[in-house]
Amino acid sequence: MGKDKKYFLDEKPEKLTYGGVFRRINDWARARSLWVVAYGTGCGSIELRPTFTSRFDAERLGMRMVATPRQADVLIISGYLTVKTLKRVIRVYEQMQSPKYVVALGACPINGGMYYDSYNAINRLDLYLPVDVWITGCMPRPEAILAGFKRLQELIDSGRADGWKKYIDNLDRYRENQKKIIKNWKMPNYNW
Amino acid sequence: MEVLNRLREKFEITGDKVQRDDLALVETTGKDLIPVLVYLKTYEGFKTLVMISCVDWMEKGKFQLSYNLWNPEKKKNIIVKIFLDRENPVFQTIYKIWPQAEVYEREIHEMFGVNFEGNPTQDEELILEDWEEIPPMRRDFNTLRYSMEKFGEREPKSGIIIRKQISEQYDEWRRK
């Protein structure tokens, strides 16, 4: 890992274009196999465990946890995001392959929740990442999470979950917002 | 607790209080703190350092450092505290007495800006990353204002307007 290696996107990637019946088939298939990157960014990850194990069993809906972002379709922002985590989350998000979807869990990514006055937790997630589905609650129950995923599946199936396209189109604007709170874009040498 | 009498005989103790049967508070001077800690560890059986904490007394211009020790045999806690000048808070490290003190001091250095001379890792970032303001746990750091300036409004302008309309409608409805 060289010192000037690029950790983040610096130009717009090529947008994937496909249409017609292939798009329809792709969307149908994608909606039925959502792989979630296993990154518990906040306290919401405690309710993801029941969701993905025996009692609520999200695997029957085609969802499972995967370890690496390169295989994943969905990034769950589980609860509040601190500035330090936001940097990692952006990096994880940019490593994921399109099409990719973001689900925001809990009240904190919406408007800061109970950490609205905290110096280290962001207030609004949609300034920094495009969000496809919001699930409210603190914490959202597993039923609510499943309902949110159901909604995400509907959106994907009908071709309306296009947050990743928005991110590519408005990369400059998102990057400007991100740069407001992340001053140093070099990853520290203890993780990259 | 009897240990307080012995401490009073040997060291300069500026105040003490028995808070509970198993918890005593002792106040001493910065000069005597390390002898007190070593004495408590070697002779009185307070072998374990539970925590180091810092309190900001901004009005008095002081930082309070509290060293919390535990005696595993007699099951007693003792909190030894000292006051530092707030303008130039410097103190010695005690990580050679207890290894875990290193991380506690590193956290206090980051959160309050107290300097611990001789601590090898205190300048490494522990919790915050690229922090540019005054240390955040100081009383004069306004976290709400910082949050508003850095992270923006909690909701978009349209949301505030809608909320205002709703509350006005609600007020009207209540007046009826």
Add this chain to the structure above:
Amino acid sequence: MSKEEVRLFIGPQHPGVTGNMSVEVLLRGDTITWARTHIGYLHRGFEKLMERKIFIKSFPLVCRICVPEPDTNEENFARGLEELAGIEIPERAKWIRTLVLELSRLQMFIMWYGGIAGSMGLSTPVQWGIGDRDYILDLFEELTGGRIYHIYIMPGGVRKDLPEGFEERVLKVMDMVERRLPEYDEIIMENAVVQKRLKGLAKIPKEWVDEMGLTGPVARACGFPYDVRKDHPYEAYPHLDFDVITEDGCDAWSMLLVRRREIDLSIDLIRQIIEKMPRGEFLAPLPNVLYWKIPPGETYVKSESTRGEYGFYVVTDGSDKPRRVHVNGPSFVHGITLLERLLVGQNIADVAPIMVSLQTCPPEMER
């Protein structure tokens, strides 16, 4: 770092670490030669936020400090405020609090029991552990209205009395959990892989316990009978009959045995509590909590969580807000000072079992 060594970063986005934290290690072959814990990914500044909120408004915040086991925080903070304000709480409230604490310990232990197996690649106990924990979460939901965050314990007692017939339902769940445990034992304890990997893993030198301030199951696995419930009895624990569990192996296997026996102990304690619980008031009369001022003072209260001694250092200055609240979780020492020293010389594949054995909980390290 020499040329033969490789720097490896475990976390924060890694399924093996216990939450959102990261460990940086240097590797020589498969062996770790140096380790450093990095935290701060979950730092929300609780202690700062509590300084600008009145006492009662801090309670929704305080339970979020440790996510899997929130009740210890509430109970500690409430007990600290009661001590400083000089409030005596009714006898029944103490017993209900003890019941809630034990239930929350039990659910955490059951999840942990599955988790330690999961860290070694056995995924069946993970499913069982989290599934069986849900029965206890259902009890919590009935009692407090929330599955994870309860905000049930408040200064002066508890928010509501037990619902009718709650005791029987608790006992029923206890019977169910007890019936399930032999199956767990069969799949975890008698598993050759678990035995081979955990026996002798992460051996802690005995002198580290007092020197570093190790507590809870980690200290008890080294043969030190440190248990806050026995040493500094709080709430209803003085009236309960139990022995401190110790093992003498100092390794991850002993920690597993200690926690396994703690499950039995928790079930036994819950039965004792329900049997001995007195009737009466559950909330002491409080002043108007919106204008509640507590005289100046400072105290340190502690209780036994699943990970060890959990302490709250509360300083008040006579106003309606706390001057300083310092939360001292056991993971702060276990996860940084101990883990950094313990990983040296271990195999890279054993990082996850060691972290789960120490039960490091990042949100309580950085608050």
